[in-house]
Every structure is written in structure tokens, then in C-alpha cells.
Amino acid sequence: MRLLNLLKIAFKAIVLNKTRTLLTMLGIIIGVASVIAMLAIGEGSKESIRTTISAMGSNMITIRPGADDRGPARGSGGNVQTLTLQDYEVIKEKSELLSYITPVVNSGGQVINGSNNWPSTIYGVNPDYLNIKVVGLQSGSMFTDIAVQTASKVVLIGQTVVDNVFPDGQEPVGQMIRFNNIPFKVIGVLEEKGENTFGQDQDDVVIAPYTTVQKRILAIDYLNQIMASAISEDDAPEAVTQVTDILRSQHKLTATEDDDFTVRSMEELISTFSSTSEMLTILLVAVASISLLIGGIGIMNIMYVSVKERTKEIGLRMAVGGKGSDILMQFLIEAILISITGGILGVILGLSATVFIEKFLNWPTSVALYSIIISFAVCALTGIFFGWYPARKASALDPITALRYE
Amino acid sequence: MPKEIIKIEDLKREFIMGPETVHALRGISFTINEGEFVTIMGSSGSGKSTLLNILGCLDQPTSGIYEIDGVKMKDLTRNQLATIRNEKIGFIFQSYNLLARTSALENVELPLFYNSKVSSEERRDRAIKAIEMVGLKERMDHTPSQLSGGQQQRVAIARSLVNNPVMILADEATGNLDTRTAYEIMSIFQELNKQGITIVFVTHEPDIALFSHRTIVLRDGNIIKDYKNTNVLSATEELAKLPKQED
Structure with missing residues (x-):
């Protein structure tokens, strides 16, 4: 009963502040979507290298003249006559x-x-x-x-x-x-x-x-x-x-x-190229993590301000009988609703972006489940934590202090 | 013998402002009986709002005893105090403190949201009844910004009534209103008082005090006068005497 009431209050607050809610969600949506899409590109290129090499014959062994000097400046082995x-x-x-x-x-x-x-x-x-x-x-x-x-x-x-x-x-x-x-x-x-x-x-x-x-x-x-x-x-x-x-x-x-010759199997070639694309994936993840971090900071910012600007409202709610825990729960529910909705929208956007990239840019993609889980969890937790933290501070105030807050 | 509803003894409240200590209340004592209509008067800075905030369990005294119905407030936890505020006290603010962009009815319902004993149908019924009592039934779907100051204050009164409180505490409830509207509000308070609700009303306007049974005057944190009002005016009658508004 009490939880249902709080859910109603939280839901009302979200609906009343559509723009603010949307802005908060935007951070989450973009954060989640970019991580999913970037990881999908990274994973996709890795997988496509693997399939290409297998298609070339995964049992294949090549023997070239000249010593193994693989690396960025590999010379042409064709001139060596060994x-x-x-x-x-x-x-x-x-x-x-x-x-x-x-x-x-x-x-x-x-x-x-x-x-x-x-x-x-x-x-x-x-x-x-x-x-x-x-x-x-x-x-x-x-x-x-x-x-x-x-x-x-x-x-x-x-x-x-x-x-x-x-x-x-x-x-x-x-x-x-x-x-x-x-x-x-x-x-x-x-x-x-x-x-x-x-x-x-x-x-x-x-x-x-x-x-x-x-x-x-x-x-x-x-x-x-x-x-x-x-x-x-x-x-x-x-x-x-x-x-x-x-x-x-x-x-x-x-x-x-x-x-004075080099023998190489496809398996080695696969691992050489995989490690290259592994680097690419790491790079993409790094970029995605930064956008996730920025998204997190956005969420943090808006949640923090939204609780601050509503300190007076919190005071009033306490004056008419709201307990500290009621206030905390209200904001927590708000944060959860916003974060989870944003997270879900982010997953949807990320998946559609992936499909778009695959269809229209012809880049190979492969959505990894772990990317969905990680990005969703990070964003949801940031949102919830930064909704909870200022609310917890506000709910510990004396009602009169909160009411007088300007 | 009438029942004592509020009892305070040697109540002190100090605020520490940097290096200075401000003594807002310097040890005051009085009792208020059930069904009384008391005004607390005093110029600004006399400590009257501080006193009311303590009476409303919004603030804690630095020292001294405050009892409601024989229960010492000092012994209660924050949650128990919240329940007292929810079930026994209706608080009215000078600045109304209504939730913006929220209909009058929903504003009135607010205290009942924090009372888990009240079902959602009952909550609505009681809120409508309270809003009828202050004569705003036709406007219950309006948001505060669509209401005049007097109407907003009436919504706030309805909100303070909805939990059937034993006492209503009003802090300069007519402070932002013109005389006519102020008298209208006072007639509502007199009506509620007739129904047996104890009312403590803070004001700095002497004419408002004339509508109450008893006046406590504060100056610099001390009670300087506490007297019974022998000639209580009726707000409804005074309202009728005011020159007609030209609209």
C-alpha cells in the first residue's frame, strides 16, 4: 500500500517534469547505445576476420622464403631465392x-x-x-x-x-x-x-x-x-x-x-589479425566508456540538481507527514524508473544503430550480450546512485530546514 | 476541566549563526486546551514563527519540554514525529507551499498518501469533502498557478484538514492576503474551531487577533502578555461590514 502510494507519487513527479526526465534519460540512452554499437562493430570485425580466414582454408600452411620478420615493415619475401x-x-x-x-x-x-x-x-x-x-x-x-x-x-x-x-x-x-x-x-x-x-x-x-x-x-x-x-x-x-x-x-x-624461411599456419594468422582487431575493440570500448562516463556525469548532474531544487518540496512532504524513508523511496523509485526506462531505450537504440550500420554501411557487426548487460548496468546504477545520494541527504534534513531552503 | 492538548515548559530555542548565538525563544511556558483558538502575536523577530515550528514538530527546541496529549515530543523518533505531523497536526504556511503543476485536489490528498491506513477511494472522498468545506469544489482540478492567493490558501487549509487533525497551526496564514480575503479565511478558521479543532494562529496583525479567544504576545523570545479575549468578533459579520467590492 505504502509502496504503491510512493510509486504513484514518483510516477507523477516524472510525468510533471517531462523535459528534465527526458534530458536525464538522454544521457543514459546515448551511453548505453554507444557502448552496444561500438562493441558490436569491434566484435563484428573480429568475427569477420575469423570467417574470412577460415574460408581461405583454415588448415592452410604457407612456407615463404626468408626469415620471419613479421611486423609492420615486412619486406617482400618474393625476392629471396631460398x-x-x-x-x-x-x-x-x-x-x-x-x-x-x-x-x-x-x-x-x-x-x-x-x-x-x-x-x-x-x-x-x-x-x-x-x-x-x-x-x-x-x-x-x-x-x-x-x-x-x-x-x-x-x-x-x-x-x-x-x-x-x-x-x-x-x-x-x-x-x-x-x-x-x-x-x-x-x-x-x-x-x-x-x-x-x-x-x-x-x-x-x-x-x-x-x-x-x-x-x-x-x-x-x-x-x-x-x-x-x-x-x-x-x-x-x-x-x-x-x-x-x-x-x-x-x-x-x-x-x-x-x-631462412617462414612457415605459418592460418591459425597463427588468425591470432595475428585477431590481436589487431582486439586492439580495435579495446579502442572502441575506451571511446564508448568515455561516452558512458559522460552520460553518467550527465545523469549525476541532473539527478543532483533535481533533488536540490525540490528540497522545499521535500520539506513540505515531511511537514505533512512524509517520513525520511518515504522521501528516500520516492526519489529512489524515480531514479530507478528513469534509469531503467533510459537503459531499455538505450538498448533498443544501440541495437537499431547496429542493424543500421550493418545494413547501410555494410560493416560487419555482432552484438555481444555482455555489452548490453554491462552498459545497462553501469547506466542504471549511476542513475540510481546519483538519485539516491542527494535524496538521502535531503531526507535527513529537519523538515523546517528543507522548507526554508532557497 | 478541559483537556490540555499542548503543554510547553521553559522552552528555549537557540540558533548558532557563526560566532553569535541567537536566542529565538528564551524559556517560555504555557498550555493550550482542546478547542481553543489562540493567536500568537509579536513583531518580526519576536520568535513566534520559531515557536509555531516547534509546536508543529517541524523543528526541535534546544531545551525545555513540549507535550502533545501528554506525550513528550523529545522522546519520539523522527518517524514517530512524522506520524504525529501526519495524524494530529495540520500546518498552514504563509506562502501556501502547494505543489506546483499539481491540481488542488491532489494537493489536498497529499497528507493521506503518507497514511497507509487510508485507501485510495477514501483518500479521494476525504479530499473532496475537505475542498468542499473551503468552498473550492468547482476549482479542484485547477493547479495553484490558476488560483488566486486566497484560493490557494484555502486549498492549503483543506490540505491541513484532510487528516482530521486535533489542531491546526497557521503561520501568518493571512499575511499575503488583502483584508477581505483575510476575513474570509478567518471565518473558515472560526467555523473549524466551532467544530472542535484547536487552532493556533501566528500573526502580526492585531485585527486578526480579535477573532480568537486568546492572545499570546511575544517579544524578543519572551511572553509579555497572555490574555483571554472577552469580545470575540465574528469574521463572517465583519466581512459583511466591509465596503462592497466593485467588480
């Missing part, structure tokens, strides 16, 4: 943890078909490549081992290349194109994969037997890279160690010498 076809053959022979393996040589160049031309990259690989990269064929077929042995002038092309050198919708399979003025027969089109998270167009590729690229385009006998895929994702770290050991003995490195 990786050879022999290395590839030894790894293929000795490692039992790999299911597929291919040498990789690549070169940039111009794809030409009649009057259409397009700058792209040609990758020289063996037929295992499609399995390692998890790419299917849209039409045509993959070249065979025989084509590799004979250094056949055949290529498979990605969708971007198709769009640019066959703009009339012609069927590319069976057509002749030229890459750096060397004629190739198109024998297949790769399935469309789209852009990856790093903005790379995965369809802007030309694939040919590695022997063809080595001999007919680059005239080299070393490899730019070896790609392999472990039997399973769990075996990948073990496979990395194994390949490293094989290559060290193959390159006759002594115990004190550093590796």
Missing part, C-alpha cells in the same frame, strides 16, 4: 601431416583478350591448389598433373578477370587469352569468392601450372612460396613444426642459425 622445387618435393615426401601441397610462383602482368586488357596476377601452382584454397570451379576443369609436367599453356581465371576481359558475356572456357603476350587457353573459371576482410579481391587471379609460369613467364627455377594443407585444423601446429624440421635439415642449417 625456396626451391627440391624443398617442395622433400616436404611432400617426408611430411605425413599434410594432405595437399603445391609450389607457388606468381607474377603480375596484363591479361589481354582482343581489345580488352586487365592487370592481374598469375599464380603458378599444381592441381592441389584448389583443395588448399577451398575454391570450386564455376565451369571448365582444372589442369592435370600431365599439364604440369609438360608446362602446358592453360589457365583458369577468376570472375573479376572474366568480367574485365570478357565483357560481352562470352563463355571464356575454350577461348585464348594472352598473359604478358604469351597465349594461353582458358580451361576453367573459378567460383566467385568476393573480397576478403583485408580488401583483397580474391577473384582477380589467373591460375596456371607452376612449371609454365616458371619457365615461360618468369624464367626462374626457385619458388615464391609453398602452400600446403594439414590433414585437419588440429594437426596444423604439429605440421608447422614438422615442415620446419624438414626444411632446416634440407637447408643444412646448424642449431645456431636462424631459419
Whole structure:
């Protein structure tokens, strides 16, 4: 009964002060919404990196020539000539943890078909490549081992290349194109994969037997890279160690010498990029926390002033029989109603903002439950505490002091 | 023998203002019986408002005894004092102290919100009855800003009545009003007093004191006069004698 009365009083006070209530809520709404939205962006980018990398083949292992110098100033490993076809053959022979393996040589160049031309990259690989990269064929077929042995002038092309050198919708399979003025027969089109998270167009590729690229385009006998895929994702770290050991003995490195190659699994790549996006998330959370803090200060301010300016009212309520606890409860209920309503509106706004960002800006987002809980709790508690604290002071006054307050 | 409702003995109230101590009340004693209509007179600074605030349990004396119905106020907790204010005392202020943007009826209902024994229907009925008693039934939906000073004070009186108090304490209740309105308010007080409610009325206007049974005069925190009024005027009659308002 008493609580019901106090609820009525508090509700009336809120309705009577719509603007003030709204302003208080605004702080909470924006605080909660921004935390939810920012965390959603952070989480979303993390998740999308993960899915992109998995789509690239989560079992994938890459072996590059040159020492591991990962970091912001990583140089191009392609100029180092320490990786050879022999290395590839030894790894293929000795490692039992790999299911597929291919040498990789690549070169940039111009794809030409009649009057259409397009700058792209040609990758020289063996037929295992499609399995390692998890790419299917849209039409045509993959070249065979025989084509590799004979250094056949055949290529498979990605969708971007198709769009640019066959703009009339012609069927590319069976057509002749030229890459750096060397004629190739198109024998297949790769399935469309789209852009990856790093903005790379995965369809802007030309694939040919590695022997063809080595001999007919680059005239080299070393490899730019070896790609392999472990039997399973769990075996990948073990496979990395194994390949490293094989290559060290193959390159006759002594115990004190550093590796002259780099073996990396996708798992490592994921963690490298995850840690980058982790940083991004932390940054976003920091920004969001500041807005939450500012929101909190706003709530604090308005609650404090609203109780102060109503000191006289508090005095009157006590003069007609309101107990200290009644006054306290009234303001507490007010603060709770405002904070919780604001919190709920903030969650709604945050979620809609997230949907908006996803739909219209095409940023990947992922709403984390903990962000909703934390931001809601912080704002609600700030609101309640700063409603309670001045009210508690006011309710401890003598009625006459409160009544005389100007 | 009439029942003593208020008894004070050697009541002192001091305020400490920085280095100085102001003696607002210097040890005063009197009793008020049930059904009396007492005015407390005195110039400003004489301590009359301080006295009334103590009588209304809004303020605590520095020393001395204050009893209502034989209960010493000093022994009560803050919550018990709140209950006394709620159930036994109706307080009326010079500046009305109505809640802004709140209808007259809701203002009158206010004390009953803090009395958990009263249901919401009863609260409304009693508030309407109280507002009828002060003649404002047609205006009970108006907010204070839509009412004149006299009407606002009548709402405040209705608010003080709604809990069926044993006594009504009024602090300069007519202080902000013109003579005609003041007499109207006084006639309401006289009517309430006839119904048996004890009234203690603080004023500095001698003509207002003529409507009461007894006058206590304060000066500098002491009682200098306490006398019975032999010729009590009727506010209703005095009101009739006033020149007609030209409207």
C-alpha cells in the first residue's frame, strides 16, 4: 500500500517534469547505445576476420622464403631465392601431416583478350591448389598433373578477370587469352569468392601450372612460396613444426642459425589479425566508456540538481507527514524508473544503430550480450546512485530546514 | 476541566549563526486546551514563527519540554514525529507551499498518501469533502498557478484538514492576503474551531487577533502578555461590514 502510494507519487513527479526526465534519460540512452554499437562493430570485425580466414582454408600452411620478420615493415619475401622445387618435393615426401601441397610462383602482368586488357596476377601452382584454397570451379576443369609436367599453356581465371576481359558475356572456357603476350587457353573459371576482410579481391587471379609460369613467364627455377594443407585444423601446429624440421635439415642449417624461411599456419594468422582487431575493440570500448562516463556525469548532474531544487518540496512532504524513508523511496523509485526506462531505450537504440550500420554501411557487426548487460548496468546504477545520494541527504534534513531552503 | 492538548515548559530555542548565538525563544511556558483558538502575536523577530515550528514538530527546541496529549515530543523518533505531523497536526504556511503543476485536489490528498491506513477511494472522498468545506469544489482540478492567493490558501487549509487533525497551526496564514480575503479565511478558521479543532494562529496583525479567544504576545523570545479575549468578533459579520467590492 505504502509502496504503491510512493510509486504513484514518483510516477507523477516524472510525468510533471517531462523535459528534465527526458534530458536525464538522454544521457543514459546515448551511453548505453554507444557502448552496444561500438562493441558490436569491434566484435563484428573480429568475427569477420575469423570467417574470412577460415574460408581461405583454415588448415592452410604457407612456407615463404626468408626469415620471419613479421611486423609492420615486412619486406617482400618474393625476392629471396631460398625456396626451391627440391624443398617442395622433400616436404611432400617426408611430411605425413599434410594432405595437399603445391609450389607457388606468381607474377603480375596484363591479361589481354582482343581489345580488352586487365592487370592481374598469375599464380603458378599444381592441381592441389584448389583443395588448399577451398575454391570450386564455376565451369571448365582444372589442369592435370600431365599439364604440369609438360608446362602446358592453360589457365583458369577468376570472375573479376572474366568480367574485365570478357565483357560481352562470352563463355571464356575454350577461348585464348594472352598473359604478358604469351597465349594461353582458358580451361576453367573459378567460383566467385568476393573480397576478403583485408580488401583483397580474391577473384582477380589467373591460375596456371607452376612449371609454365616458371619457365615461360618468369624464367626462374626457385619458388615464391609453398602452400600446403594439414590433414585437419588440429594437426596444423604439429605440421608447422614438422615442415620446419624438414626444411632446416634440407637447408643444412646448424642449431645456431636462424631459419631462412617462414612457415605459418592460418591459425597463427588468425591470432595475428585477431590481436589487431582486439586492439580495435579495446579502442572502441575506451571511446564508448568515455561516452558512458559522460552520460553518467550527465545523469549525476541532473539527478543532483533535481533533488536540490525540490528540497522545499521535500520539506513540505515531511511537514505533512512524509517520513525520511518515504522521501528516500520516492526519489529512489524515480531514479530507478528513469534509469531503467533510459537503459531499455538505450538498448533498443544501440541495437537499431547496429542493424543500421550493418545494413547501410555494410560493416560487419555482432552484438555481444555482455555489452548490453554491462552498459545497462553501469547506466542504471549511476542513475540510481546519483538519485539516491542527494535524496538521502535531503531526507535527513529537519523538515523546517528543507522548507526554508532557497 | 478541559483537556490540555499542548503543554510547553521553559522552552528555549537557540540558533548558532557563526560566532553569535541567537536566542529565538528564551524559556517560555504555557498550555493550550482542546478547542481553543489562540493567536500568537509579536513583531518580526519576536520568535513566534520559531515557536509555531516547534509546536508543529517541524523543528526541535534546544531545551525545555513540549507535550502533545501528554506525550513528550523529545522522546519520539523522527518517524514517530512524522506520524504525529501526519495524524494530529495540520500546518498552514504563509506562502501556501502547494505543489506546483499539481491540481488542488491532489494537493489536498497529499497528507493521506503518507497514511497507509487510508485507501485510495477514501483518500479521494476525504479530499473532496475537505475542498468542499473551503468552498473550492468547482476549482479542484485547477493547479495553484490558476488560483488566486486566497484560493490557494484555502486549498492549503483543506490540505491541513484532510487528516482530521486535533489542531491546526497557521503561520501568518493571512499575511499575503488583502483584508477581505483575510476575513474570509478567518471565518473558515472560526467555523473549524466551532467544530472542535484547536487552532493556533501566528500573526502580526492585531485585527486578526480579535477573532480568537486568546492572545499570546511575544517579544524578543519572551511572553509579555497572555490574555483571554472577552469580545470575540465574528469574521463572517465583519466581512459583511466591509465596503462592497466593485467588480
